[in-house]
Amino acid sequence: MIDTGDTDTSSNGSSSGNGNGNGGNGRETARPIVSILVALFTGAGISLQQLSTGQPASFARWAMLIGGSLIGGLGGLFAAGLFESLLQWFGQVLGKFRSILRWRALFVGVLCLVALAAGYAVKPAIDSFERWIHGCPRPAGVRVLTSQEQLDAVRQLADAYESATAAANHGCPTAELYVYAARPADARDAIGSGWSNDALGQIGPRPDVWLPDSTADIDAARDAAAKFAVPVPIAEQRIIAASPIVLGVPAAAVPGDLADRREDLTWKQLWDEVTRRGWDVLRPDPSVSGAGALATTVLYDRTHVDGPAARTVEQRIERSLDAGGFPLGDSTELLCRKRAEDPHRAAVLTTEQALVRYNQGLDCGFDQGRPGSEASLVAFYPTDTAGADHPLARLGWDTTAAPSTAAAKDLEGWLGRDEGKRALVRAALRPPPLFDVAEPLTERFGAHAGIAFERRPPPGDLIRTTLQRYAQARRPGRVLLALDVSGSMQTLADGRRTRYEVAASGVGRALDLMSGRDEFGLRVFPADGRGTGSRDIVPLGRADVPISGVPRAKAAIDALGQVRPAGNTPLLPTIADGVRDAAAGKDEQIAGLVVLTDGSDTSGTDPSSVDAQVRGKGVRVFVIAIGEASCGAFALKDITAHTGGACYDADPGAIGDILQDLFGLLWGGEPGNGT
Template identity: 40%
Template sequence: MLRDPDVLTAGRQIKEFFSSSAPDDILLLYVAGHGVRNDEGNLYFAVTDTDPGLLFVTALAAKDLSHEIEMSPARRVVVLLDCCYAGAFADRRNLDHAAPRPAPRTSPASSAGDAAAQAFTLPPADDAHVRGQVIIAAATSIQQAVEGRTGGLFTRCVVHGLRTGEADLNHDGEVDAHELHLYVDARMRRLGAGVEQHPSYSVHQLEGMLRIAHRATATAPPRTLLPPRATPPPPPAEDRTAEDLPPPARGDPGRRPLSRALLLAAALLLPGCGIQSDSPLADGGCPAPAHLRVAAAPAGLGAYRQLATAFEDWVAAQRHGCRSADLYVYPVGAQEMADGLRRGWGQEADGRAYLRDVGPHPDVWLPGAATDLPALSGPAARLVASAEEVARTPIVLGVPVRAGLPEDRRPATRTWTELFAETAGRGGVVRGDPRVSPIARMATAKLYNDGAIDPAAARTRYEQHLEQALDAGGYPVGDEAGLLCRQGLLRGRTAVVVTEQELVRFNRGDALGDSCPEAVTPRGGDRLAAYYPSDTPAVRQLVVTLTWERDVQAGTTAAYARWFARWLHTDPGRAALVAIGLRPWAYDPVTPISGEYGALPGWPFSRVVQPEPDAFVRRDVDAVYARARRPAHFLVALDASGSMNTVTADPTRTRWEVAVAAVEQAVTHLGGRDRFGLLTFAGAGGSTRELLRPGPPGRDPVGAVRRATAGIRPGGGTPLHEAVRHGAAALRAGPGAGDPRRTLVVLTDGKNTGAQPRPAAAETAGVRVVVIAVGDVTCADGSLRRLTADTGGSCFDAGLGSLEPVLTRVFRAIWG
């Protein structure tokens, strides 16, 4: 363990480390520091005496470290690099372009290297035939490594995966290098949403699967690098004071963490890019935080993350400034959560680990509404430890001030039906999709008279007006976050069905969720005023705590989950709920629930609050909506260019194979009245090929996709513009009975290489264009954004990593 060494000390120790090894040793080199590249693009590791102008004599050259690894007698070497430009280590050639040369920082490194080294283990003896070198780098050769409040993102994910065992993706008790990379890549994408940093994975002369960690067993206690620490039990009673918060997790006796057997390891803790996240003791002697996994409704993700931060800050205040709780908040839809509880989160089903692509086992669930809580029985029911109501928020009609709707209509003087009729004639009304949004489903229940309306009347009175407003404003079809994101870009009179919470957060300019990365603060006439129908229901906000097996959820983690739920009933917790726009019980509404942000604090105006619709009403409303809504016509255009032959993070599958598998999964979500088609685009000259003519999905849509794509061999260029033009024309030419919603889904991994220009607005009129960017192209590309912006479509990044989970999730959202 070298902490802040100078260049001579570091070089001497590394050479001795690699040269003195034996053939059967497994060597680990872990660099936590700052990477610097010279004008030729060569990578160096900065140390305490590094001079940016004299890198070749004052810094450690990556090529010299590579040389020592090559000359080492050890047949197995693992290199983990948490530094800027780390991906350049695996590139044995000089790069063509130069990177900036930031000066080395001199902040003291912390003890995360200790934690990372401890987490590794000697693999079983039968791995002696395995040999080769594995390099997992925190970033590509042109990316900087993220360092946040709790340290380096890469090391935080590595340590978490090994300490909790979550990196054991196939649950065989072992973690191999490939599994570790897949886990770290997925976790970094979740924790670092919006950050351009992707870990890279490289192997050199690798034979076999290099296993680097395994679980401890009851009969063979692990040999630890550090003496074991006793874990005080969590508080026995539920009504402890704040000072009795459960201690941070340091290894639960019943949890079977990854063992920490002794391993020959060199950890280099260099200045800058300092890491502390999961270390046993962070700066100032603070213990490592307990990690709490919080699944949240996607539409309210921004608010729930704000709530999690408030809890972390409160716990830190009770712990003398030590951040003892770390909440990871990630999106999970209501149907996904229900399936995960019923079928077993992460369990094997149909040859694949079910819901592992969604996220880890949640300790806490924050659903969008109480109606999202599924009816469970048997073992699934025992997973729900508690479900408590903590707040509520009414569903309102958010009307732009410029629409000029009289103010006296706001305090519950009109029913939903009356208010809708008056507003639809002024500027239109948009509503989310009732199939994916509980808010839209509740408002629709009131418009449909709790399901008693005739489907034909529902179509003419409501659905046609809603669809016309969606199309006129280019609104996406989905949840309220997407509607408000589009609303922030318009200067119109269209009203939006939302909750009071979403309305005040929109007016305040708060983050709306992952689907809207750039929130816009409306001004003047663009601000929304809340109109409260007299029969509006209140959305009940629940906090659900979940319990799992001891090898998945530590006792201290479960204790913190209970404390989080109880904290929401205390004054600090209720204040945090108000701060995100909710109305907790026994707490007077204050800012932002005020006139300043478009709300009326006096709700419910001495009226009885309507309940959420029960299961019978929801069933009746769903049946009416299914017959009243317009059908959807989908056409998927798959990029079949040569680059789609690129191997993915799963070395057995190409981008093309993963894309086809995702389409096969997606078509299972089609409705009986929907239509589906499939085409490919590729070729040196640019051409499209129609595989499936748009039509009803039939009894076996998966088989139809499989048969249509069986003979495709990717090759040639990427005629993207021709594909969009061809697909939009095919959709418009289809039958228009019921005024179908036409959506063109384009999956591509490259920019347009064809000769045709970008389609004009008239050529895509009436068609929503959705682009899924995979591989080396991203939605940051201006040409992709322009293809979707003017059509009410969206652009999704599937990235460079494991594509199938991302593609399946995106298709599920598009299909509704």
């Protein structure tokens, strides 16, 4: 009995021990698995909470915040209250499936990979669902200011950048670039003055990014800021590309003995060839064009032009502009006119970028296609040429929103990466050195891919000195201003003043730009209340010659104060008569007729007959259309374009600015001497 009891006791003890041993082994085996699960739950919860940093702004972020909190709490619950129960449960399971779980390391690894993959897939899946329900979220808006000459090229870059952000964000762009333009001088003054209300009305909203033609513009803006005693709003700047100043010669006009020397001549040697061969040469106007200012500086400096020599250079350019009826404007306006009609096949002094884009058939707002092989331009690269370096300036206004700032920084970074540099090349710009260029900067489009040049623009002091020399060398103006005084000019323009009063005020501002060498006359139409004809209230004459002892500018302002608008609008006869009278000046003058009107012609004159009368008379016709007037009516665009002028549809508030711009182009010499 004792032996049997001993045996039973031993057996019971052994059975109990085995059971405890199996349970203990199962618990110990399960412990790392449960620990991993707890770590996965807690880590996943923390990760999802981090993804929703800040106040959730969308359904997806609310879902991540709530889901992450629940998962993190569940992990903590497992660790704090259910750990032992889980150990016991897994011990029992492992006891039954011991043979299967011999591969537990592989199982745990697969489980971790599945959890990791799920973690990567959660946000894209939620974002895809949200895009399917609501569409793409609104991208951050970035305002980009550039010059008129760069407008189309920068829009091309903007499209490439927006496409790049969309490709990296499941088809949804993260930024939307609003690209707009201003003349270089206007942009410099606006940024340097802190973007006043005048700049807001004339140009537009404060930009987040400024893409000027060269660092000379940024230096001028800093000088303007010092003058206005305001902080310079430039937060960061960098050079993103460059384009050399070249002479573009029509392919059919390139002589054989120069064809292989396109990169071997200095500017002095090249200009001597231009003079010897009697080539016509065009150049953007330096007063409105960054490319024109840089080209004039390079030409004057490298050919050692002094006062008399500058006049000789300008005479050649002026004759070429007049012969083809070319506008007084920037490189885009000049080359678009050349593409439409240039029987003289003039050479063009401009940037390589403008030349290449001309050969591509770009920048004119309508599809004309590429010019023919004979009309396409071939670039001559003087060995001592300089370039327009193209900077990006990120602006830091106090009111700049954080999303716009982040998007502007991303744009800046993108333009410095290979993808952005390739986009710059496609816009016919050369990124910083050590980046290979390709089409369109190739012989196919008149360029040479491997050219070397000085990438920095001339110093700011040299540019200013050159522009002063240019102002002294350019020919004086002979300008007749014809002002509509029909009854409709009594209509209120701004709630306080009539259209006529606004126009008279704009004329007064523009007269301050006259030099003593300029000639000016003021004419009104209709001549009287019957609504026919026109009459002079200030006859054409030199600005420094008084009228009855009164300075001519003051006499004009006084005469405007005596006019009372009434009658109809004999617009087309006034244009025909004005061109005839303005053409009666000297050869060494630039003649212009500036017409300001608020209505359509009431005379019944055939527009085509007026177009025929004004062509080839050497007088540029400019029309400012306000109110009910339109540049599309009576073929005003054709009449003005065929004379090298232009037609402007304008608000009454913009009259003064347009007149100042026009008279700045037409009048020569130093302003302020005509009173």
